[in-house]
Amino acid sequence: MTAPSESRTGGSSPQDSTEGRVYDVGGADWDDVVAAAQSPDFQSSDERMVVNMGPQHPSTHGVLRLILTLDGETVTELRPVIGYLHTGIEKNMEFRTWTQGVTFCTRADYLAPLFNEAAYCLAVEKLLGVEAEIPERATVLRVLLMELNRIGSHLTAVGTFGLEIGATTVFIYGMREREKTLDLLELITGLRMNNAYIRPGGVSQDLPAGAIERLREYVRIMPGLLGEIRALFDAAPVFLARTKNVAYLDVTGCMALGVTGPILRAAGLPWDLRKSQPYCGYETYEFDVPTRTTCDAYGRYIVRMDEMEQSLRIIAQCVDRLSGVPIGSQPVMIEDKKIGWPAKLALGPDGLGNSPDHIAHIMSQSMEALIHHFKLVTEGFRVPAGQSYVGVESPRGELGCHAVSDGGTRPYRVHLRDPSFTNLQSVSVMAEGGLVADVIVAVASIDPVLGGVDR
Amino acid sequence: MAEVTSQGGENDQQNGATDPAAIAGRERLAEQVQRTGMFGAGDTGDTSGYGGLKVRRAPLLASPRPYGSYFDELADSLESAMNAAGTSYDAAIPLVVVSNGELTLYVRREHLLSVASQLRDHPDLSFEMCLGVSGVHYPDDAGAELHAVYHLLSITHNRRVRVEVTAPDADPHVPSLVDIYPTNDWHERETWDFFGLIFDGHPALTRIEMPDDWRGHPQRKDYPLGGIPVEYRGATIPPPDERRSYE
Numbered sequence: 081m082t083a084p085s086e087s088r089t090g091g092s093s094p095q096d097s098t099e100g101r102v103y104d105v106g107g108a109d110w111d112d113v114v115a116a117a118q119s120p121d122f123q124s125s126d127e128r129m130v131v132n133m134g135p136q137h138p139s140t141h142g143v144l145r146l147i148l149t150l151d152g153e154t155v156t157e158l159r160p161v162i163g164y165l166h167t168g169i170e171k172n173m174e175f176r177t178w179t180q181g182v183t184f185c186t187r188a189d190y191l192a193p194l195f196n197e198a199a200y201c202l203a204v205e206k207l208l209g210v211e212a213e214i215p216e217r218a219t220v221l222r223v224l225l226m227e228l229n230r231i232g233s234h235l236t237a238v239g240t241f242g243l244e245i246g247a248t249t250v251f252i253y254g255m256r257e258r259e260k261t262l263d264l265l266e267l268i269t270g271l272r273m274n275n276a277y278i279r280p281g282g283v284s285q286d287l288p289a290g291a292i293e294r295l296r297e298y299v300r301i302m303p304g305l306l307g308e309i310r311a312l313f314d315a316a317p318v319f320l321a322r323t324k325n326v327a328y329l330d331v332t333g334c335m336a337l338g339v340t341g342p343i344l345r346a347a348g349l350p351w352d353l354r355k356s357q358p359y360c361g362y363e364t365y366e367f368d369v370p371t372r373t374t375c376d377a378y379g380r381y382i383v384r385m386d387e388m389e390q391s392l393r394i395i396a397q398c399v400d401r402l403s404g405v406p407i408g409s410q411p412v413m414i415e416d417k418k419i420g421w422p423a424k425l426a427l428g429p430d431g432l433g434n435s436p437d438h439i440a441h442i443m444s445q446s447m448e449a450l451i452h453h454f455k456l457v458t459e460g461f462r463v464p465a466g467q468s469y470v471g472v473e474s475p476r477g478e479l480g481c482h483a484v485s486d487g488g489t490r491p492y493r494v495h496l497r498d499p500s501f502t503n504l505q506s507v508s509v510m511a512e513g514g515l516v517a518d519v520i521v522a523v524a525s526i527d528p529v530l531g532g533v534d535r
Numbered sequence: 536m537a538e539v540t541s542q543g544g545e546n547d548q549q550n551g552a553t554d555p556a557a558i559a560g561r562e563r564l565a566e567q568v569q570r571t572g573m574f575g576a577g578d579t580g581d582t583s584g585y586g587g588l589k590v591r592r593a594p595l596l597a598s599p600r601p602y603g604s605y606f607d608e609l610a611d612s613l614e615s616a617m618n619a620a621g622t623s624y625d626a627a628i629p630l631v632v633v634s635n636g637e638l639t640l641y642v643r644r645e646h647l648l649s650v651a652s653q654l655r656d657h658p659d660l661s662f663e664m665c666l667g668v669s670g671v672h673y674p675d676d677a678g679a680e681l682h683a684v685y686h687l688l689s690i691t692h693n694r695r696v697r698v699e700v701t702a703p704d705a706d707p708h709v710p711s712l713v714d715i716y717p718t719n720d721w722h723e724r725e726t727w728d729f730f731g732l733i734f735d736g737h738p739a740l741t742r743i744e745m746p747d748d749w750r751g752h753p754q755r756k757d758y759p760l761g762g763i764p765v766e767y768r769g770a771t772i773p774p775p776d777e778r779r780s781y782e
Contacts, residue, residue, distance in 0.1 A: 166744040168760075170729075171753060175760050206635050335663045335690075338718030349690070356693050468635045469686050469697065471666070482669045482684060493754075495669035497686070502667060505721050534744055 177460030189532030341477025
């Protein structure tokens with residue numbers, strides 16, 4: 081945005097354009113830019129400014145590129161461009177065993193890795209027909225981990241929402257609280273993200289010692305910490321001015337565009353797969369589905385804050401179910417020896433790995449056990465031919481996994497229906513006709529994770 | 536690894552003409568290589584999946600009535616809705632499969648739009664939401680190599696249904712559902728990008744995940760994993776599957 085190219089002061093080389101005038105802001109004095117934009121010559125013309133935003137931009141929530149057509153401060157057209165983070169996760173999964181697939185799909189939506197794993201593992205278990213044989217403790221652990229992950233993801237969403245509209249304190253608060261969540265994930269799964277903890281047939285290991293106490297402490301302190309964020313944001317006049325009636329999308333729009341998750345619930349529809357199509361025993365937990373009817377960015381923020389409080393309720397119920405039994409006394413992996421991972425993880429003299437008992441067994445006692453271990457670990461198990469689809473309620477909406485098997489030891493095709501991918505389509509509808517500044521709010525309120533968008 | 540080594544060749548040449556063991560050895564080495572690497576996994580370097588099982592066919596097992604669950608009611612509603620609209624249910628849906636507790640309707644592509652609009656609009660069906668399209672490539676399913684799989688969700692009735700459409704590789708066209716389910720805009724672009732399925736009537740069927748100038752459709756089965764040279768500042772390294780092997 082500066083003076084026409086013939087009088088351009090900045091820019092290293094004149095740009096060749098076959099059509100229209102090219103404006104280049106490079107190195108120009110801002111006063112010249114403003115003067116050029118206000119010149120009667122420019123004002124009277126019907127030219128529109130096309131501004132590129134991203135893919136490396138602090139406010140685009142990731143490697144997302146937005147092409148904006150502006151009329152003054154008003155966005156007349158917005159076209160998102162994606163694909164910068166495409167890593168071929170779905171293709172790679174076709175070349176690894178069903179169990180190894182977890183390691184790939186967990187990296188798709190990197191803020192909600194446990195949901196990717198859960199959707200994929202539930203789809204594989206559906207193909208295997210072993211849903212009823214998953215141990216109760218593994219299912220409770222899955223729910224516990226998913227709800228912890230939901231809090232971590234929503235804290236990032238709310239924190240970066242704050243950062244992107246200039247409220248850095250909220251960002252710091254959000255990251256600080258998320259760190260407490262990630263500490264727990266690290267304690268239980270061994271990793272902060274890309275956990276690969278949920279496996280077909282169960283979970284990789286039971287809780288470590290001391291985890292119950294840490295979880296109880298977390299449930300005790302988190303409501304206060306969430307309250308601190310709410311005290312900063314819920315009624316802050318500047319925040320309300322930036323988010324109320326901004327990025328509007330009603331139920332009809334959500335239905336047409338396939339939008340799910342907090343955006344749909346902020347439009348007033350209490351659609352939550354944990355309630356409507358329960359999986360992992362969610363029907364046995366007590367929790368509410370928060371909704372708002374504002375259809376705007378503020379409603380989505382409030383829904384996310386409320387959901388974190390509900391997640392804490394679920395976590396408390398999980399902890400109650402998990403406590404009272406000595407750790408390791410109940411199975412966390414399917415009993416079926418043809419599917420369940422043969423070894424348990426344990427801390428040996430040289431670090432975490434296959435349990436020393438198991439190593440002793442296969443290396444010096446039973447040749448058959450060694451063969452079994454080798455076959456199951458390198459070849460993997462076979463999955464009956466067919467296809468299945470499982471949807472779980474991820475922090476961003478319905479995360480679906482479409483798994484196709486040809487009867488072999490590797491997936492024939494796995495498709496992740498990522499909510500970020502679908503929801504991001506709606507940014508044009510939300511932002512067109514609004515101000516440039518509201519584009520940032522719209523993107524932040526969708527909370528897309530580009531790892532999930534591009535896979 | 537299949538080359539005949541010439542170590543001790545002199546000795547072989549002297550005795551080889553008459554020694555049966557040497558003749559057998561030469562014959563064995565002259566045979567065509569059946570497979571390389573360990574355990575028959577010739578496509579990638581990893582040792583998983585050495586069972587070598589290859590069933591490149593979509594399992595098509597028609598399910599007889601009754602389908603169970605809400606599936607019969609759904610099929611009846613769709614049949615009456617389609618017949619009322621003047622299209623034949625049997626002509627449009629040649630195959631219905633119920634497995635894993637899921638209902639799959641195989642729809643002929645020329646009837647996809649009418650089936651989808653009935654599924655969305657009929658009050659007994661009300662599949663308001665489409666969860667996108669997922670492509671699957673079955674190179675051995677002659678005449679129906681490319682499958683487009685749609686998952687539909689009815690929030691009104693809390694039901695799901697899967698609609699599957701096929702197209703041959705030679706004529707990879709499927710009608711676009713963007714007019715009925717606008718959410719399919721990006722999903723169809725993705726399926727075109729990855730599988731080469733052309734969705735007729737899509738407003739702008741362009742690549743979405745791969746770069747605009749990419750050649751080929753990477754998630755097809757005939758497209759190798761890796762398979763492209765690594766380029767960095769003018770230097771080129773061959774793709775992983777073409778680099779020299781130390782086996």
